[in-house]
Amino acid sequence: MDTLSLLGYGFGIALSPENLVFVFIGVLAGTVIGVLPGLGPISAIALMIPVAYGMDATTAIIMLAGVYYGAVFGGSTSSILLNAPGIAGTVATSFDGYPMARKGGAGKALAIAALSSFLGGTVGVVLLMLIAPYLARVAMSFGPAEYFALMVLGLTAVVSLAGDNLTKGLISAVLGVMIALVGIDGQTATVRFTFDLPELYEGVEFLIVALGVFALAEVFTILARRTAAGSDGTVTSLRLTRGEIGQMAPAAGRGSLLGFFAGVLPGAGATVASFLGYSAEKRIARDPQTFGTGNIKGIAAPESANNGAAVGSFVPLLTLGVPGSGTTAILLGALLVLGVQPGPLMLTDRPEVFWGVVASMYVGNIVLLVLNLPLIPVFAKVLKTPKALLVPLVVVFCVVGVYGLSFSVFDLWLLLGFGVLGYLMRQNGFPAAPLILGLILGGLMEESMRQALQISNGAWSIFVTQPISATLLALAVLSLAGPLLRALRQRRPAAATGGPGNGGGQGESEETRGQARS
Amino acid sequence: MLSTPRTPRVTATVAAGASVVLLAGACGETGGQDANGEWAPEQPIELVAPAETGGGWDQLARTSERVLVDNELVEQDVQVENKPGGGGAIGWSYVDSANDPHRLFVTSPPILLVPLAGESDHGHNDFTPLAGLATEYMTFAVPDDSPVQSFDDLVQRISEDPESVSVAGGSAPGSMDHVALAGAVQAAGGDPTELNYIPYDGGGEAMTQMVGGHVDAVASGAAEAAPMVESGDARLLAVTAPEPVDSLPDTPTLQEEGIDYDFNIWRGVMGPGDMTDEQVAYYDRIFAEMVETEDWQQEAENLGWEQSYMDSEEFGEFLDESYAESAEVLDEVGLRGDQG
Numbered sequence: 056m057d058t059l060s061l062l063g064y065g066f067g068i069a070l071s072p073e074n075l076v077f078v079f080i081g082v083l084a085g086t087v088i089g090v091l092p093g094l095g096p097i098s099a100i101a102l103m104i105p106v107a108y109g110m111d112a113t114t115a116i117i118m119l120a121g122v123y124y125g126a127v128f129g130g131s132t133s134s135i136l137l138n139a140p141g142i143a144g145t146v147a148t149s150f151d152g153y154p155m156a157r158k159g160g161a162g163k164a165l166a167i168a169a170l171s172s173f174l175g176g177t178v179g180v181v182l183l184m185l186i187a188p189y190l191a192r193v194a195m196s197f198g199p200a201e202y203f204a205l206m207v208l209g210l211t212a213v214v215s216l217a218g219d220n221l222t223k224g225l226i227s228a229v230l231g232v233m234i235a236l237v238g239i240d241g242q243t244a245t246v247r248f249t250f251d252l253p254e255l256y257e258g259v260e261f262l263i264v265a266l267g268v269f270a271l272a273e274v275f276t277i278l279a280r281r282t283a284a285g286s287d288g289t290v291t292s293l294r295l296t297r298g299e300i301g302q303m304a305p306a307a308g309r310g311s312l313l314g315f316f317a318g319v320l321p322g323a324g325a326t327v328a329s330f331l332g333y334s335a336e337k338r339i340a341r342d343p344q345t346f347g348t349g350n351i352k353g354i355a356a357p358e359s360a361n362n363g364a365a366v367g368s369f370v371p372l373l374t375l376g377v378p379g380s381g382t383t384a385i386l387l388g389a390l391l392v393l394g395v396q397p398g399p400l401m402l403t404d405r406p407e408v409f410w411g412v413v414a415s416m417y418v419g420n421i422v423l424l425v426l427n428l429p430l431i432p433v434f435a436k437v438l439k440t441p442k443a444l445l446v447p448l449v450v451v452f453c454v455v456g457v458y459g460l461s462f463s464v465f466d467l468w469l470l471l472g473f474g475v476l477g478y479l480m481r482q483n484g485f486p487a488a489p490l491i492l493g494l495i496l497g498g499l500m501e502e503s504m505r506q507a508l509q510i511s512n513g514a515w516s517i518f519v520t521q522p523i524s525a526t527l528l529a530l531a532v533l534s535l536a537g538p539l540l541r542a543l544r545q546r547r548p549a550a551a552t553g554g555p556g557n558g559g560g561q562g563e564s565e566e567t568r569g570q571a572r573s
Numbered sequence: 574m575l576s577t578p579r580t581p582r583v584t585a586t587v588a589a590g591a592s593v594v595l596l597a598g599a600c601g602e603t604g605g606q607d608a609n610g611e612w613a614p615e616q617p618i619e620l621v622a623p624a625e626t627g628g629g630w631d632q633l634a635r636t637s638e639r640v641l642v643d644n645e646l647v648e649q650d651v652q653v654e655n656k657p658g659g660g661g662a663i664g665w666s667y668v669d670s671a672n673d674p675h676r677l678f679v680t681s682p683p684i685l686l687v688p689l690a691g692e693s694d695h696g697h698n699d700f701t702p703l704a705g706l707a708t709e710y711m712t713f714a715v716p717d718d719s720p721v722q723s724f725d726d727l728v729q730r731i732s733e734d735p736e737s738v739s740v741a742g743g744s745a746p747g748s749m750d751h752v753a754l755a756g757a758v759q760a761a762g763g764d765p766t767e768l769n770y771i772p773y774d775g776g777g778e779a780m781t782q783m784v785g786g787h788v789d790a791v792a793s794g795a796a797e798a799a800p801m802v803e804s805g806d807a808r809l810l811a812v813t814a815p816e817p818v819d820s821l822p823d824t825p826t827l828q829e830e831g832i833d834y835d836f837n838i839w840r841g842v843m844g845p846g847d848m849t850d851e852q853v854a855y856y857d858r859i860f861a862e863m864v865e866t867e868d869w870q871q872e873a874e875n876l877g878w879e880q881s882y883m884d885s886e887e888f889g890e891f892l893d894e895s896y897a898e899s900a901e902v903l904d905e906v907g908l909r910g911d912q913g
Contacts, residue, residue, distance in 0.1 A: 101625065101655070108635060198787030199771075239692065241745050242772060256692070257658055376800040377777045384775070385625065391796075392632050394875040398800020506771050510788060512736045 062184060065410030069418050074117050077110075078415050081118035082422045085125020090132045090434070094456065095142030095262075096365075096382045099126040104389050112393040113408050117415040119386055120369070124176055124416075127325060127365045128423055131168045131358055136161060136437050137449050139270035139456075143261050144325035144361040146491050147333040149269060150216075151346060151353030158349050161435040166293035167351055168358045169427050171307040175359030176420040178311035179318070179366025184413050188402065190319050191374035197320055199506035200517045204527035205320070206500035209327050209492070211531045212334035214538045216488040218347065221542050223485045231493020234259050235501070242505050254465040263466055264494055266453045267473025268480070268487040274446050275478040293431050299351055306336050306352035307359040314360030318367025324380040325364040326495050332360030338534070366416060373397050373409055612851035614675050617650040620842075621678035623664020625657045632876060633679040633706065633840050640868045646859050649675075660748075662693035669695055672845045674852045677703065681840045682749050685896045689903050690747045691910030697892050701848040704860035705841040705883030705891060707873055711753040711813040712798045712824065714791045716784055717806055724811040724830055727790060728763040735767035741788040743776035743797065747908035750776070753813060753836040754792040756902045757827060760834035765906045780807060794838055795821065796877030813837070818879065837895070840878070841888055853885050 068074060081103070088099040103122045107115035127144055134145040135152035148168060155164040182190075197205075210228065217224020237248045238258030249255035295303070310332040317328035336356035337346045346353045371377045376398035378384035390397055395408055402409055440448065457470045477487055511517035519525045622634040631653070638651040656664035661683050668678045678700075688696035715721045721730065731738050742750030751772070755765035771788055773779040776797030783791045784806045791798070791807075795818070801807040809824040813836035817826055827834050842860065844852070863869055864882045873880060883891055903909040 097625075105635070105653075108639065195781055195785035198782060198785060239745075241774075243746060253659070253662075371781075375777070375781050377781045378775065387777070388629075388632060391876060392636065392872075396796075396800060399804035399806065400800060506773070509769060509771050510739045512769070 058184060061406070061410050062414060064406070065412075065414030066417075068113060068407055068411035069117065069414035074114055074411070074415060075418065077114050077118040078121045078419045079422055081121025082125040082419050082426060085122035085127075086129040086423070086427065088122075089126030089129025089142070091452070091456070094126075094459065095130055095144075096123050096126040097142075097385060098459070099123070100382060100385050100389075104385070107389060108392065110393070112390070112395045112405075113411045115393050116386070116390060116395070116408060116412055117419075119389060120412055120416060121419045121422075123382060123386070124172075124362060124365050124419060125423060127361055128169070128172045128427065131172070131361075132165065132434055133452070135164045135168060135354075136434065137270060137445075137452065138273045139449060139452055140265050142325075143265065143491075143495055144329050144364070145357075146265055146269070146326070146488070147329040147357035148354060148361075150333065150357075150488060151348070151350045154347065155349030155351075155354065156435075156438060160349065161438050162293035162431055163295060163299075164349075164354055165431045165435060166295060166428065167299075167303055167354045169424060169431065170295075171303065171310065171355040171358035172362040173420055173424045174304075174307045175311040175314055175362030175364075176366055176416065176423070178308070178359075179315045179363040180413060180416040180420070182312075182315050183366055183369060183416070187370045187374055190370050191399075194319050194371055195375070196523065198521070199503040199510065200521045200524040201527065202320075202503035203500060203507055204518060204524040204531070206327075206496045206503065208527050208531040208534070209331060209496050210500070211534045212330050212492060213489045214535060215334040215337040215343070215346075216330075216486060216492060218484075218486045220484060221538070223483075224489045227480065227485050227487065228489035228493040231490035231495075232497035232500075233493075234264060234490075235494050235497030241502060242509075252465070254463060258498070259469065259494075260457075260466065261494060263457050263470050264473050265491060266456060267470050268477030268490060270449055270453050271470065271474030272477025272481055272487070274449055275474060276481060277442065277446060279478075293428070293435075302351045303355040307355040309336065310356040310359035311363040314363025315367040317360070318364030319370045324368060325361040328364035328367075329357035329361040330492055330495070332356040369412070373401055373412070374399060376401075610851060612674075612849065612855050614647070614649045614855070616675050617652050618647065619652050619654050619676045621654045621656055621664050621668055621676065623656050623658075623661040623667075623678060623680075625655060629681065629840070630661075630679050631655060633681075636869075636872045636876070637679070637706070637842070637863065640863050640866055640872065641859065643868060644863070644866050646862050646866075660687045660692060662687060662695065665693060665695040665700070668843075668845055669699055672847055674844060674848055677842050677844045677856070679840065680843050682752075682838060682895070682899070684843070685892070685899050686748050686752060686903075689896075689900055689909060689911055697843070697896060699846050700843040701846060701853060701885070702888040702892055703842045703844050703853065703856045703885050705839055705881060705888040706860065706864060707840045707878035708881040709794050709796060709838040709840075709878055710818060711750070711757075711792055711836050711838065712795045712821070713754070713757070713810045714780065714783065714793065714798050714802065714807045715789065715810060716786070717808050719789065719808070721790065721810065723825075724757070724827060724832065725761060727810060728758055728761040731758065731767060732763050735764075735769060738790070739769045739771050739788045740790045740792060741771040741773055741779040741782055742792045743773055743779045743794075745772050746770060747903060747906075747910070749838065750779075750792045751906075751908075752899055752902050755906045756836060756898070757811075757813065757832065757834050759902065759905060760827070761832045765902070768906075783807065794877075799877065814879075820877070820879075837881075839881070839891070839895075841883070857885050 084103060085099050088094045099122050100119055103119060107119055130142040130145040131148045134140040134149040135156050138149050138153040140146045140149050152164045213224050213228045237255055239246055239256050313332050314328040317331060318324060333356050336352050337343050340352060368380055368383050372383045372387060378387045395405055453470060454467060457466050480487055507517050620634045620638055622630040624630045634653045638653050641647050641651050656667045664678055668676055684697050687693045713724055721727050740754060742754060744750045751770050755768060758768060759765045773782060776793030779791045779793055780798055780801045782788050784801055802809055811827050811830055812818055812821055812824045814826050815835045
């Protein structure tokens with residue numbers, strides 16, 4: 056059978072009334088759970104697994120896949136509205152989504168996120184369908200050396216996340232990498248930087264850091280400012296001008312592709328994808344200075360990338376039987392219990408599962424969009440909540456989210472600590488995003504570096520003699536060289552004052568041009 | 574350090590019923606004993622999986638829950654609780670602190686290995702073994718085009734040039750995959766300290782890395798190796814079962830290869846340290862009935878578990894033996910962490 060007739064076969068399965076109902080239930084449950092800070096796709100799927108047990112395998116995986124991309128999408132809502140990213144994959148969305156919401160564009164920011172997610176998901180499914188089996192083989196050529204190089208390339212995104220002071224950005228990133236080293240070392244089982252606290256043996260949970268340095272730090276900042284003014288003129292309209300769509304679409308298109316391919320690599324996943332998407336978009340933009348202040352492309356790129364990656368991560372799961380992320384690891388467990396062994400033979404042994412899932416993703420993405428666009432004005436009203444209520448609300452969300460992880464009071468102190476750290480960093484001009492980036496990439500970078508060195512018996516040449524690894528490292532050097540040289544050249548006060556003005560002007564002119572065309 | 578008091582395991586050697594009067598006093602506060610000296614749970618049974626949902630422990634807990642309830646083998650409800658963290662240590666201390674005969678946990682070799690590595694304050698002696706439910710075996714795999722022909726051949730190559738052969742596994746050094754591998758290498762006459770062991774985050778990942786040409790061999794559970802073997806990308810050198818395994822007709826056991834070693838990824842259920850003989854007898858009965866059901870056999874086949882039921886007493890003896898063996902291997906490899 057060719058791909059089209061197989062897809063037709065898949066749609067036959069996905070559009071059966073029972074499966075259609077469960078796609079809907081899955082997407083709805085995923086979105087609702089994902090909206091709550093602290094509950095990301097992993098928790099959402101974990102909560103739904105007991106529901107899936109005993110179901111027909113295809114129906115169960117269709118529902119769980121719906122939960123997954125529903126939750127990835129839902130996570131962006133709290134990121135945009137409250138600056139409280141519930142999951143790693145939506146941290147990058149908050150960089151521009153939250154400023155846009157603060158400036159009165161909450162509805163617009165959410166609409167951009169919804170449309171970009173839809174695009175990312177759809178592009179991902181098309182690619183999954185067409186090239187999954189071939190891609191799986193490519194993903195296999197990624198060994199430890201290649202992963203290390205990829206993580207290094209990812210870390211160079213610091214340059215675009217650092218804001219005006221590269222040094223402070225680098226310090227922040229190094230701090231993030233250091234936090235990633237806390238806990239029992241996976242290679243030698245040595246306990247590191249735990250100060251004899253058993254609570255730190257498993258390392259520092261990403262969510263605690265993210266909620267601390269973003270959401271709680273924001274709360275502290277608001278409190279310190281003591282401003283009584285409630286809303287910053289919240290506009291709940293979600294209408295986008297054609298000019299805005301013209302800005303969004305290409306960025307979301309690039310983000311979708313990048314996200315999908317990053318998602319295919321086991322270990323990289325939605326988070327790396329969204330950061331790469333964001334920093335790539337900023338690098339090629341003509342108005343990089345407006346990133347971080349509510350740039351449309353700054354929302355479209357990470358949102359499309361994390362949804363593309365969510366779909367991409369099904370490639371290694373379904374074709375190799377290898378979970379590429381915590382979320383797909385849980386899905387793998389669920390599949391095994393349901394009697395499906397994913398792997399190279401799944402396409403021939405259980406085509407109904409593979410093609411049913413692929414077709415259900417088309418359906419699910421449409422359900423996601425239809426379900427969420429009408430809800431946006433409702434969500435956006437959150438920002439109309441008076442500050443006296445909103446601040447405690449954010450605090451409660453953070454506390455519940457963190458406490459729900461492991462029911463540990465220690466984690467709450469840690470949350471408070473990171474909140475204070477985030478506040479101090481903000482007061483002193485240290486950007487928080489590089490810290491998060493370092494934390495996310497640091498662990499995998501170290502692990503793969505040491506695996507590679509163990510395979511090569513300590514020879515560092517392994518990183519440059521492998522073609523893929525060498526290419527990625529060369530790209531990393533190149534992407535650092537440009538901005539570093541520019542920073543050196545601009546070591547004059549002009550850098551600080553000239554930038555934003557120019558950028559703003561450019562952004563506007565682009566917008567007007569877009570409108571003129573329409 | 575946690576200051577949880579350690580309670581010794583009550584060995585179930587006293588014949589049930591013989592000393593009912595004495596024991597009835599011992600279990601006064603939680604006992605649901607009737608006149609015949611039989612115990613039955615008075616509230617829902619909590620089955621703790623000391624890990625996230627989706628993993629091996631979770632699968633075992635949820636499968637047991639469903640089979641027990643669907644087949645009406647228990648009068649009370651069964652509830653699965655996930656208590657992840659510390660490689661199981663968080664869940665173990667949760668069960669130990671409650672010391673309630675209604676709160677059990679599912680278990681496998683980490684209950685022996687994690688304490689041996691010095692990473693848990695609770696070991697198997699703090700709990701009461703109730704049932705060994707299923708078993709899976711380790712396999713050793715190489716890429717299909719590898720020149721390595723047998724496990725002996727692999728050990729030979731390691732002995733000749735340890736640095737040239739990297740063997741991956743799906744867990745950290747000193748944990749299951751590594752211990753099984755090191756034990757087998759030692760039994761085959763190799764030096765386990767020379768092994769170049771590369772840890773990955775799971776057997777499936779290790780297999781992919783091997784097929785991708787990054788490592789030379791993999792030690793993993795049979796189920797994790799299966800997909801790549803069935804697709805012809807990988808080949809199994811040996812399986813660590815004592816007898817040939819039905820589902821792997823073409824794979825020799827180490828014993829058949831002349832290496833006196835087997836390793837068993839057993840799975841079972843344990844309860845808190847203080848349990849009366851009546852309570853143990855109750856669980857002995859329901860788990861023995863559970864593994865006989867058609868449901869259970871079907872699930873076990875899906876998950877690649879071999880049937881290997883052990884009652885509480887056999888399971889207890891088995892645990893003590895395995896503990897001694899694992900301690901020896903870890904000592905040998907220099908990864909023992911519980912004693913200086």
